[in-house]
Amino acid sequence: MAACEGVTPRAVTTGRVPVVGMVGAGQLARMTHRAAIDLGLTLRVLADAPDDSAARVTPDVVVGNYRDLADLRRFAAGCDVVTFDHEHVPPEHLAVLAGEGVVLRPGPAALRHAQDKRALRETCDELKLPAPQWVPVGSAGDVARLGYPVVCKAVRGGYDGRGVWVVHSPGEVERLLATGTALLAEELVPLRRELSAVVARSPAGQAAAYPVVETVQSDGICVEVLAPAPGLGEERASAAQELALRVAAELDVVGILAVELFETVSGELLVNEFAMRPHNSGHWTIEGADTSQFEQHLRAVLDLPLGSPRMPARWVAVANVLGGADPDVFARLPEVLARDPGVKVHLYGKHVRPGRKIGHVTAAGDALGEVRTRASAAAACLRGPG
Numbered sequence: 001m002a003a004c005e006g007v008t009p010r011a012v013t014t015g016r017v018p019v020v021g022m023v024g025a026g027q028l029a030r031m032t033h034r035a036a037i038d039l040g041l042t043l044r045v046l047a048d049a050p051d052d053s054a055a056r057v058t059p060d061v062v063v064g065n066y067r068d069l070a071d072l073r074r075f076a077a078g079c080d081v082v083t084f085d086h087e088h089v090p091p092e093h094l095a096v097l098a099g100e101g102v103v104l105r106p107g108p109a110a111l112r113h114a115q116d117k118r119a120l121r122e123t124c125d126e127l128k129l130p131a132p133q134w135v136p137v138g139s140a141g142d143v144a145r146l147g148y149p150v151v152c153k154a155v156r157g158g159y160d161g162r163g164v165w166v167v168h169s170p171g172e173v174e175r176l177l178a179t180g181t182a183l184l185a186e187e188l189v190p191l192r193r194e195l196s197a198v199v200a201r202s203p204a205g206q207a208a209a210y211p212v213v214e215t216v217q218s219d220g221i222c223v224e225v226l227a228p229a230p231g232l233g234e235e236r237a238s239a240a241q242e243l244a245l246r247v248a249a250e251l252d253v254v255g256i257l258a259v260e261l262f263e264t265v266s267g268e269l270l271v272n273e274f275a276m277r278p279h280n281s282g283h284w285t286i287e288g289a290d291t292s293q294f295e296q297h298l299r300a301v302l303d304l305p306l307g308s309p310r311m312p313a314r315w316v317a318v319a320n321v322l323g324g325a326d327p328d329v330f331a332r333l334p335e336v337l338a339r340d341p342g343v344k345v346h347l348y349g350k351h352v353r354p355g356r357k358i359g360h361v362t363a364a365g366d367a368l369g370e371v372r373t374r375a376s377a378a379a380a381c382l383r384g385p386g
Contacts, residue, residue: 333345
């Protein structure tokens with residue numbers, strides 16, 4: 001299939017350099033700021049605190065609470081378009097902002113599917129997208145037809161494995177319900193691996209699809225990304241891209257959309273979740289594609305022509321850097337750079353805690369095993385002991 005398709009879009013024009021507002025100031029906003037610099041744009045971020053990852057490097061910072069409508073209004077004033085570093089803004093606030101004329105990309109109707117897992121599953125059913133069997137959970141009896149073990153998920157919230165539980169008995173379901181958490185249950189699929197199909201779409205309908213990647217998880221956290229997904233045939237890879245492009249069009253997603261997929265042991269591809277923002281599975285594109293996902297997201301939300309998602313290298317591997325016992329990551333950086341001058345290190349300027357995602361390392365080359373080893377070794381060195 002063609003990597004880029006669609007019509008020539010019209011850019012947002014205001015007679016001045018556009019201001020893109022990004023709600024949230026984590027590492028995604030930080031890396032988006034880097035792309036904004038290259039395009040000559042202003043990126044304004046709504047930060048929880050002045051020392052948030054993006055707030056440390058971005059000059060246009062508004063400190064406020066994304067759960068507070070007044071703070072959101074104050075932040076959006078003067079922005080040509082508002083987009084998101086995370087999906088946690090209350091949907092009722094998004095509806096008010098949209099009603100007041102704030103340009104939100106993606107819009108509230110699309111973003112709902114990244115905020116509410118029940119809405120996601122209902123839409124998968126309506127669109128006949130391949131997905132695990134599921135049921136809403138009001139009592140342990142609702143789970144009976146799926147059988148045990150089963151996966152219970154919090155309908156809202158959850159990230160990096162939080163809000164997801166593999167349960168083995170009705171008693172475990174009841175204990176989760178007793179916390180007041182709204183739940184749904186999904187069948188525990190026979191999983192071979194997890195994949196991600198990242199695409200971009202503009203308001204004019206232009207679309208671009210990146211190569212499908214494999215994401216490697218440990219304790220619910222993505223620790224490694226391999227691009228393209230090893231051993232994924234051309235037909236199946238195209239099917240995953242087409243699925244993601246269809247979702248983007250059907251839901252009117254504007255910006256980056258990551259469709260997280262399960263590949264079962266029988267080779268079936270099932271929808272896991274959606275993310276409507278730059279995504280961890282797309283970090284490889286900074287060095288590994290003609291256009292990074294961060295630049296692509298900015299192009300899309302401003303209705304600029306999209307860039308090429310082509311991979312110049314045969315293989316790209318990303319290893320996430322997790323915090324260890326020793327917080328002095330920078331002290332270990334010289335060793336990493338001296339050992340392998342070809343790796344690219346991205347540190348997010350975040351406070352180090354054991355297990356926290358604080359950066360990533362990228363390696364590219366002609367041999368998968370080699371680039372995978374190089375990225376993992378560099379990330380392990382940066383983590384240090386513990």
